[in-house]
Amino acid sequence: MKDHYGRTIDYLRVSITDRCNLRCRYCMPHGIEWVPMEEILTLEEITEVCRQASALGIRKIKITGGEPLVRKGCIDLIGMLTSLPGIEQVTLTTNGILLKEYAADLKRQGLHAVNVSLDTLNPDTYTKITGASELSRVLEGIRTMEALHIPLKINVVLQQNVNAGEWKDLVLLAKEHLLDVRFIELMPIGYGKELSPISNSELLEKLTFTFGSLIPEERPHGNGPARYYRIEGFQGSIGFISAIHGKFCNQCNRIRLTATGELKPCLCYGDHISIKKALRTGSPEDVRQLLTQAIYQKPAAHCFETISAVTETNEMSRIGG
Secondary structure: EEOOOOOOOOEEEEEEOOOOOOOOOOOOOOOOOOOOHHOOOOOHHHHHHHHHHHHOOOEEEEEOOOOOOOOOOOOOHHHHHHHHOOEEEEEEEOOOOOOHHHHHHHHHHHOOEEEEEEEOOOOHHHHHHOOOOOOHHHHHHHHHHHHOOEEEEEEEEOOOOOOOOHHHHHHHHHHHHHHHHEEEEEOOOOOHHHOOOOOHHHHHHHHHHOOOOOOEOOOOOOOOOOEEEEEOHHHHHHHHEOOOOOOOHOOOOOEOOOOOOOOOOOOOOOOEOEEEOHHHOOOHHHHHHHHHHHHHHOOOOOOOOOHHOOOOOOHHHHOOO
């Protein structure tokens, strides 16, 4: 289906929980009050939304959180979604702590790829950023997924005075392993408004100075807006998601579903359409109509470059990123 601006919307990001086993400083550093479970969509309700979304042309689904693997039944849900007619790809974004434990089950259920959020390889910095000493478990999970030949991407958010100098160590993961490393500019959502981001254009200059010419890649690496480059001698690629300094809204192909059943046409704005009532007391046609409305109401662009215009007030864990 196309939105009001002619963009093809074929990608649905689905948050299945607001819970997380970390307390990352740009997401929920002090913890938040959990949403009561009765307000969270059931696995069957999530599957029904995805079924109706597929009828409208959604072909790719990303499971997010919070931390999705802490949700009981997450593994079963992935199997339910990979079985839906029309769905070509189901992927997962995770902090990686539980990856080793669930890796074999994820493969068995047909998961297509995994994104692991990892901002540092330094144990002390990891604890500073996340509030937990779990780096070794994350690295074990990455190695396990690699051994199972499930495609991997590492998502990195750099911050001034926190991990700004660690980009090179993270880049070298793509040399040592068959995975992509992606640098995501910190977006001014929730606690992110209080922190100091690093420009990807600045980082690209540092990579070019250090490794020489980077080779732009045209082949797709996934469903998102990342621009990828090859470095000679590396197994994987380096990606940049530049929401602030490289606006890509004219190519946006996604809508979002929060764990509480709110359809979000754009991450930047607080505008949403509740689909929960239609799921619980309405018909499949009602659900499809609300999905159609959300797609058609997508704005032309976000406004992250003007923080005062950002109207989303929830923490990232509540809206799924």
